[in-house]
Amino acid sequence: MQAITENIRREARRLLQEEAVDVVIGYELGWNGVQPVPVFVAQPADVDKLIFNERCTHNLAKYLVGREGYLTSRFRPSEETVRVGLVAHPAVMRTIVALLREYQFDRADLTILGIVDGTPVGLEPDVEVGRVEVDSAKEEQIRAQIEELDRVSLAERGEWWRKQFSKCIRCYACRQVCPFCYCEQCVADENQPQWIDRSPSLWNNMAWNLIRTYHLTGRCTGCGECDRVCPVDIPLRLINSRMIAEVSLAFNFVAGTDPDAKPALAAFQPDDTAEFVR
Amino acid sequence: MQNIYKPRLMTVEAVTQETSDVKTFRLAFDNGGGEGFSFEAGQFGLFSVFGHGEAPFGIASSPTRGPTIECSIKRVGKVTRAFHDLNPSDTIGVRGPYGRGFPIGEMRGKNLLFVGGGIGLAPLRSLLWNCIDRRDEFRGIALVYGARSVDDLVYKRELDEWAEMADVDTVLAVDPGGEDESWTGEVGFVPTVLEKLEPSPENTMVITCGPPIMIKFVLLSLAQMGFKPEQIITTLEMKMKCGLGKCGRCNIGPAYVCKHGPVFSYAELQALPEEY
Amino acid sequence: MEARILKRERLSQLIDAFIEQYEVIAPTDDSSYGIIGSASEMHLTKAKPAKSPKDFLFPQREILIQYVLSGEQVALADPPVPAPVDRILFGTRPCDAAAFPVIDQVFGWDEVDAAYFQRRERTVVVSIACDEPCETCFCTSLGGSPAGIEGSDLLLTPLREGYHVQIITARGQALVEQYERLFQESDRVRNRERAALEDTWRDAIAETVDLAGIEGADFESPVWETLAQACVDCGICTFLCPTCHCFDIQDEGDPNRGERVRVWDACTFYEYTRTHAGQPRPTHHRRYRQRIMHKFRYYPENLGKVLCVGCGRCIQYCPVQIDLRAVLEAVKG
Numbered sequence: 001m002q003a004i005t006e007n008i009r010r011e012a013r014r015l016l017q018e019e020a021v022d023v024v025i026g027y028e029l030g031w032n033g034v035q036p037v038p039v040f041v042a043q044p045a046d047v048d049k050l051i052f053n054e055r056c057t058h059n060l061a062k063y064l065v066g067r068e069g070y071l072t073s074r075f076r077p078s079e080e081t082v083r084v085g086l087v088a089h090p091a092v093m094r095t096i097v098a099l100l101r102e103y104q105f106d107r108a109d110l111t112i113l114g115i116v117d118g119t120p121v122g123l124e125p126d127v128e129v130g131r132v133e134v135d136s137a138k139e140e141q142i143r144a145q146i147e148e149l150d151r152v153s154l155a156e157r158g159e160w161w162r163k164q165f166s167k168c169i170r171c172y173a174c175r176q177v178c179p180f181c182y183c184e185q186c187v188a189d190e191n192q193p194q195w196i197d198r199s200p201s202l203w204n205n206m207a208w209n210l211i212r213t214y215h216l217t218g219r220c221t222g223c224g225e226c227d228r229v230c231p232v233d234i235p236l237r238l239i240n241s242r243m244i245a246e247v248s249l250a251f252n253f254v255a256g257t258d259p260d261a262k263p264a265l266a267a268f269q270p271d272d273t274a275e276f277v278r
Numbered sequence: 279m280q281n282i283y284k285p286r287l288m289t290v291e292a293v294t295q296e297t298s299d300v301k302t303f304r305l306a307f308d309n310g311g312g313e314g315f316s317f318e319a320g321q322f323g324l325f326s327v328f329g330h331g332e333a334p335f336g337i338a339s340s341p342t343r344g345p346t347i348e349c350s351i352k353r354v355g356k357v358t359r360a361f362h363d364l365n366p367s368d369t370i371g372v373r374g375p376y377g378r379g380f381p382i383g384e385m386r387g388k389n390l391l392f393v394g395g396g397i398g399l400a401p402l403r404s405l406l407w408n409c410i411d412r413r414d415e416f417r418g419i420a421l422v423y424g425a426r427s428v429d430d431l432v433y434k435r436e437l438d439e440w441a442e443m444a445d446v447d448t449v450l451a452v453d454p455g456g457e458d459e460s461w462t463g464e465v466g467f468v469p470t471v472l473e474k475l476e477p478s479p480e481n482t483m484v485i486t487c488g489p490p491i492m493i494k495f496v497l498l499s500l501a502q503m504g505f506k507p508e509q510i511i512t513t514l515e516m517k518m519k520c521g522l523g524k525c526g527r528c529n530i531g532p533a534y535v536c537k538h539g540p541v542f543s544y545a546e547l548q549a550l551p552e553e554y
Numbered sequence: 555m556e557a558r559i560l561k562r563e564r565l566s567q568l569i570d571a572f573i574e575q576y577e578v579i580a581p582t583d584d585s586s587y588g589i590i591g592s593a594s595e596m597h598l599t600k601a602k603p604a605k606s607p608k609d610f611l612f613p614q615r616e617i618l619i620q621y622v623l624s625g626e627q628v629a630l631a632d633p634p635v636p637a638p639v640d641r642i643l644f645g646t647r648p649c650d651a652a653a654f655p656v657i658d659q660v661f662g663w664d665e666v667d668a669a670y671f672q673r674r675e676r677t678v679v680v681s682i683a684c685d686e687p688c689e690t691c692f693c694t695s696l697g698g699s700p701a702g703i704e705g706s707d708l709l710l711t712p713l714r715e716g717y718h719v720q721i722i723t724a725r726g727q728a729l730v731e732q733y734e735r736l737f738q739e740s741d742r743v744r745n746r747e748r749a750a751l752e753d754t755w756r757d758a759i760a761e762t763v764d765l766a767g768i769e770g771a772d773f774e775s776p777v778w779e780t781l782a783q784a785c786v787d788c789g790i791c792t793f794l795c796p797t798c799h800c801f802d803i804q805d806e807g808d809p810n811r812g813e814r815v816r817v818w819d820a821c822t823f824y825e826y827t828r829t830h831a832g833q834p835r836p837t838h839h840r841r842y843r844q845r846i847m848h849k850f851r852y853y854p855e856n857l858g859k860v861l862c863v864g865c866g867r868c869i870q871y872c873p874v875q876i877d878l879r880a881v882l883e884a885v886k887g
Contacts, residue, residue, distance in 0.1 A: 229871075329807055330809070
């Protein structure tokens with residue numbers, strides 16, 4: 001990890017000194033000296049703030065997109081293109097691939113300081129700053145939990161999820177940390193009509209969470225941030241991981257792994273196996 | 279204890295189409311429902327269409343011209359659209375009156391200069407009729423009012439009425455390009471028209487309301503002509519939701535628009551962050 | 555101040571006895587408080603639940619009025635109120651209890667929120683002191699303490715053996731007298747032990763902020779932009795905060811029948827101040843600045859109390875770990 005930190009600092013310093021980027025978005029140590037937090041470094045003198053360790057899970061691609069995104073903001077004068085250097089761990093790299101397929105920004109405006117783990121990713125980083133191991137224990141745990149849920153009856157599973165969603169307080173942290181939730185007007189905020197009432201009743205909470213799941217299907221790259229940030233411990237990861245698996249099974253498509261593959265739910269071929277469209 | 283969130287019921291008595299997207303609603307309380315509802319010019323109410331929601335609107339009629347009240351509403355969103363779909367005899371709700379009205383006491387013995395733009399004339403109208411009904415208490419009363427085009431002028435019939443009055447000076451304007459063949463008023467933006475009139479700041483209070491861009495330039499013009507910030511009054515009808523100082527939405531700096539406003543002097547506004 | 559001792563093994567008995575007469579609200583898991591049916595449903599841990607108990611005085615959803623259209627007539631009704639129930643809020647932390655007198659100010663500002671005060675009047679607050687403040691706690695910087703009494707009717711402080719039970723208000727006194735058989739008298743030794751423990755716990759608060767000068771916080775300071783750069787505009791800090799109280803009012807239903815409800819809202823949300831007339835706080839840092847300035851300057855200027863009790867949830871649960879303590883240090887005048 002220390003080597004990765006040093007690589008990141010070296011590359012960030014070089015990029016800022018050469019004025020190849022305007023800002024490097026990475027991680028620094030936060031208030032307790034242990035927990036990393038996102039940091040935005042615009043001066044070469046500040047690059048020593050940058051670190052990388054196994055706790056660096058935030059999906060920094062979030063800061064590229066959306067209303068205030070560094071690469072998409074409407075609040076900057078149009079002549080001013082911001083060039084960003086991004087510290088990208090494997091899930092973030094997959095996110096970038098998927099965002100590029102959604103035409104969110106220009107690849108040329110982004111310099112990727114990538115950390116790879118050997119799993120397929122649909123793009124090469126501009127600089128490889130490190131390698132990490134896939135956390136197979138974690139992946140296994142998620143797979144096991146999903147399988148356990150699949151084993152019980154539909155009624156039981158439904159009851160289990162209803163109990164989870166009844167906890168939801170509609171803080172929208174899941175949405176706000178997700179790079180794919182970049183809609184300028186989220187369906188949950190629409191009031192003409194009010195598709196989803198703001199009240200945190202079970203019905204509305206399910207509407208919110210399941211609509212978000214559907215809107216992410218075929219796009220989510222499994223960073224797990226939604227799960228990490230939920231303050232009431234709803235295991236959102238289980239749903240989104242399951243949908244990734246479903247899409248893979250149905251369409252042989254995994255978001256973010258193949259630069260040439262069109263998004264499964266946003267593309268149609270005349271020889272599609274689904275009959276209903278004809 | 280009283281439910282402070284419960285509205286009184288009112289019936290829509292009449293609807294007037296002012297412009298393509300502004301309507302004026304004359305509202306009446308149902309039998310005695312108006313008991314205790316006494317307002318000052320400049321105060322607002324939280325009006326609601328049941329099933330659609332509540333929104334704050336300034337009361338556009340004068341307290342001297344009850345018992346009905348009037349609101350002028352521009353159709354811009356969910357609740358205002360629901361209002362625009364109303365017909366006479368429909369029921370709506372009102373909570374209030376809330377807020378600090380115009381300091382009519384401070385205006386006594388002074389010249390009053392009303393400067394309005396577009397639908398900004400609505401809150402001014404409440405005060406203007408109020409002052410006209412107490413005419414002796416004030417010196418000169420002048421109105422400078424403009425809109426983007428002839429169609430966008432509100433209270434067209436009353437503009438003629440005020441123009442007819444000997445003791446009210448009325449100057450009307452439309453933006454360049456907004457005039458039609460029969461237009462006999464000024465052509466120009468309100469701040470420009472105002473400057474041409476060269477109003478004197480001597481013993482005068484200005485009451486202004488309109489689109490932010492108009493207010494900005496009106497304030498500049500007034501400053502250039504020697505008006506002090508304490509002499510200029512405006513009203514911020516925006517961002518409010520509960521009207522009770524509790525929901526937090528209208529908080530700007532240390533002020534709550536629903537409690538300390540919506541009427542503010544320009545001097546008071548200068549002390550607040552520009553979050554409006 | 556009068557005090558009692560409650561033996562540790564008597565706690566469950568006491569709670570079960572409460573449940574026979576009162577609606578008892580206590581921590582039920584790591585995230586929240588809830589109504590419990592027996593002492594075994596209580597989940598007391600070192601760390602406080604993620605959600606504060608404010609939900610029980612200021613519900614996340616509350617019906618304000620009900621309306622029904624019959625023919626041409628609209629009929630309005632006050633919300634259906636179940637028979638008033640006396641409640642015990644058990645296991646609040648001193649920080650959460652201290653929040654109640656703070657938000658009392660806004661709900662009683664001029665127009666009085668009757669439903670809020672009805673609940674308040676019928677709720678006895680029995681708090682438990684924090685014997686292991688979290689890394690993110692900073693109650694002492696706000697005039698509080700891990701064993702503070704503000705806002706509580708009774709305070710239980712864990713001693714080496716049993717709980718010291720401080721009787722703070724007449725309501726607390728009445729409650730203790732109802733279950734006198736379960737308590738023992740306290741004595742000078744135990745009282746001193748309690749005080750000494752409180753001192754230890756106060757010292758255990760890792761980071762403090764000197765709030766002198768906070769009312770001079772500079773709105774125009776360029777430092778706001780950097781402080782809020784990482785903020786993602788969710789509602790976690792606001793919804794978990796025991797003193798945040800912003801809300802929205804919406805009609806649910808249709809024009810024929812429905813409810814006008816009040817729901818929690820957050821000034822951190824983009825939509826909060828967006829109107830057709832524009833968006834006065836279009837960027838993260840403006841919204842973040844408003845939250846801090848409102849809590850530490852505008853609310854105290856209007857209502858006399860700082861809108862924060864130092865519970866630290868905003869720091870602990872922020873998705874990007876923005877540290878309020880660091881922010882306050884950086885912006886105070």
